[in-house]
């Protein structure tokens with residue numbers, strides 16, 4: 001069975017110094033870069049990018065009176081309002097330099113790679129690499145994985161409690177054997193990790209230490 005590596009949102013804004021920095025986020029970089037270099041392990045390596053237009057509906061700054069990290073509502077869905085982040089074309093939206101360079105290097109060596117952008121619709125947020133939070137818009141990732149006969153996925157990246165979690169949940173419900181490699185991910189809220197880990201495992205996601 002073919003395997004794919006899905007690197008979720010390893011972007012500057014989620015790393016120390018970024019506008020939505022994930023605590024200890026940079027600790028994942030060398031682990032992920034090494035995985036990417038492992039010959040023959042993955043049929044396909046996917047990197048996702050959170051890719052918001054200006055004034056995205058998930059930004060606190062878009063809603064007068066709301067503060068970053070407040071819970072609100074966006075088009076009928078519960079929504080955490082975030083600091084502005086990953087605005088299309090900004091430096092914060094770029095894939096972290098080491099990961100970006102590794103992607104180019106392995107592509108040159110013949111490794112199949114794919115970039116998936118998400119979060120472009122101002123009216124709905126998009127945590128999962130497969131579907132938006134309303135489960136309406138499809139990014140094309142499922143079809144791409146099928147075309148490579150992928151049956152198993154390893155998920156890493158940022159943040160564990162949002163985009164990594166929802167990517168893994170969608171992967172498992174689409175029928176992929178799904179693992180999260182814990183050395184390759186960190187959470188916005190580190191105290192949430194034990195509870196989310198058991199939620200994921202109940203859903204059938206293997207969280208590998």
Ligand code: VGL
Pocket residue numbers: 008009014050082127158159160161162163164
């Ligand atoms: C993410 C919050 C907002 C993530 C993206 O990549 O986990 N979190 N947008």
Ligand code: ZN
Pocket residue numbers: 050052058085086119
């Ligand atoms: Zn976002």
